[in-house]
Amino acid sequence: MVKYHFETYARMKPLENPENPIGYNIYVEAKVLEIFVPKNESFGHVNNQKEAFQFKFTEILDQDSTQEDVFETVGKALSLSCMDGYNGTIFAYGQTGSGKTYTMSGSDTWQLRGLIPRIFTSIFNEVEQRTNLDYNVYVTFMEIYNECGYDLLDPSHAELPMENWTKIQLYEDLYGNLHLKNLSIHQVRSEQDGIDLLMMGNFIRHVSTTPMNMASSRSHCIFTIAFESRDHESEIIRTSKLHLVDLAGSERISKSHIEGKILEEAKHINLSLTYLEQVIIALHDRQKDTRTHIPYRNSLMTTILRDSLGGNCKTVLIATMNSDANQLEETLSTAKFAKRCSKLVADVSVNEQVDSNLLIQRLRQENAQLKRQLANSSEDSRLTDSPSLTLSDSELCKKQVAMFLANNSQPKLIISTLQQTYRCLQLFKEAILIKEEHYQAEIQQLQDHIQELMQRRIR
Ligand code: ADP
Ligand code: MG
Numbered sequence: 001m002v003k004y005h006f007e008t009y010a011r012m013k014p015l016e017n018p019e020n021p022i023g024y025n026i027y028v029e030a031k032v033l034e035i036f037v038p039k040n041e042s043f044g045h046v047n048n049q050k051e052a053f054q055f056k057f058t059e060i061l062d063q064d065s066t067q068e069d070v071f072e073t074v075g076k077a078l079s080l081s082c083m084d085g086y087n088g089t090i091f092a093y094g095q096t097g098s099g100k101t102y103t104m105s106g107s108d109t110w111q112l113r114g115l116i117p118r119i120f121t122s123i124f125n126e127v128e129q130r131t132n133l134d135y136n137v138y139v140t141f142m143e144i145y146n147e148c149g150y151d152l153l154d155p156s157h158a159e160l161p162m163e164n165w166t167k168i169q170l171y172e173d174l175y176g177n178l179h180l181k182n183l184s185i186h187q188v189r190s191e192q193d194g195i196d197l198l199m200m201g202n203f204i205r206h207v208s209t210t211p212m213n214m215a216s217s218r219s220h221c222i223f224t225i226a227f228e229s230r231d232h233e234s235e236i237i238r239t240s241k242l243h244l245v246d247l248a249g250s251e252r253i254s255k256s257h258i259e260g261k262i263l264e265e266a267k268h269i270n271l272s273l274t275y276l277e278q279v280i281i282a283l284h285d286r287q288k289d290t291r292t293h294i295p296y297r298n299s300l301m302t303t304i305l306r307d308s309l310g311g312n313c314k315t316v317l318i319a320t321m322n323s324d325a326n327q328l329e330e331t332l333s334t335a336k337f338a339k340r341c342s343k344l345v346a347d348v349s350v351n352e353q354v355d356s357n358l359l360i361q362r363l364r365q366e367n368a369q370l371k372r373q374l375a376n377s378s379e380d381s382r383l384t385d386s387p388s389l390t391l392s393d394s395e396l397c398k399k400q401v402a403m404f405l406a407n408n409s410q411p412k413l414i415i416s417t418l419q420q421t422y423r424c425l426q427l428f429k430e431a432i433l434i435k436e437e438h439y440q441a442e443i444q445q446l447q448d449h450i451q452e453l454m455q456r457r458i459r
Contacts, residue, residue: 071118085238085350089308094320096249120194141201145219152201235358275299
């Protein structure tokens with residue numbers, strides 16, 4: 001288990017109105033973003049307020065940062081870590097129009113593609129490199145709107161208004177694991193497969209968005225890449241998930257000038273972001289031992305992503321921020337949210353388990369091999385003891401060996417079984433030992449004889 005500190009990144013959107021920038025400094029070395037708040041009542045602040053607010057980030061991606069920079073800084077290491085078996089989550093948080101979708105999915109051109117397509121390229125390059133591992137990669141893509149979850153990869157949704165979409169159902173098993181019914185899972189075998197699914201989901205999301213419901217700014221999207229890997233040499237399986245979350249716009253309702261049904265929906269979304277914030281505050285309190293209960297169940301999004309927030313997960317927040325002065329309050333509030341997240345720490349570990357099917361297969365092979373070895377060794381000992389040699393076979397061996405030893409011509413042994421071979425060899429050994437004894441006795445006799453002759457001579 002390793003301690004993981006939540007990472008927070010600021011991504012500054014290029015100015016839309018260059019004449020009206022907010023005042024800010026980026027201290028690159030210290031990774032600090034300093035935002036200046038003018039002492040001006042039109043910004044809704046009283047005069048004795050603080051003028052400069054400082055926010056520390058893991059890294060700050062300024063207005064000039066490219067989509068490639070964002071991938072290299074935020075996405076690359078995390079996606080590789082997920083391929084090693086760690087869970088990961090990237091949240092894009094910020095007000096509507098600040099660049100969440102641009103950061104996660106990207107713009108229409110290949111050059112401006114976002115984190116998700118780039119992560120697919122990196123994953124499948126890595127799958128090719130890791131030749132000792134087999135990978136299975138799966139994708140799900142869901143949208144949470146008005147506290148209901150919907151499958152963005154259900155093709156039938158492209159022809160139906162959102163009101164008629166099938167809702168995702170959530171249930172918990174006996175072990176506390178969450179299951180999502182009506183969410184389709186798609187296997188991805190190449191970079192292109194993954195990008196196609198992303199485009200399909202974004203298309204379905206887009207066609208469901210009418211000017212009346214404006215769902216896209218008030219819904220959360222969760223694109224999940226699930227990994228399963230096996231080492232050729234072992235029966236250990238590693239599984240992990242990478243959630244890529246494009247959150248609903250974080251702007252407060254008072255500024256949006258909306259009413260009626262849409263106001264109700266906006267409240268829902270605001271509420272779910274408020275619950276997200278409450279979960280983060282509660283997790284921070286838990287770290288300080290001042291609280292134990294974490295209110296994940298208050299919203300669908302925090303329920304589904306509870307592991308990403310307080311569990312075994314490397315979580316990253318990208319705070320997308322406008323640099324225009326008239327967006328100052330929202331930019332400040334986004335930076336404050338990121339600051340709260342940056343204090344969180346999680347215990348993370350690789351998710352691995354033994355594949356029981358593979359283990360059984362290997363044990364069966366080992367068992368068969370041992371049985372073969374055992375059969376061979378008992379065959380050997382049976383042959384050595386020659387228990388099954390019949391009396392007539394034994395007699396035949398004796399005769400043949402005797403004839404062979406007495407005869408100087410070519411040997412004519414008729415041996416048809418292994419038992420007979422062993423018996424004959426035994427007889428040869430016995431004959432050699434007898435001859436040896438005989439020679440020893442003869443040598444002894446000769447030595448005695450020589451000694452006697454020498455003594456006679458001396459006398
Ligand atoms: P959000 O999803 O937060 O509502 P979008 O990602 O849709 O916002 O961005 C709104 C507009 O701003 C889009 O046209 C997008 O292309 C543009 N945009 C956002 N961030 C950037 C950026 N960093 N660089 C260039 N254009 C951006
Ligand atoms: Mg968006």
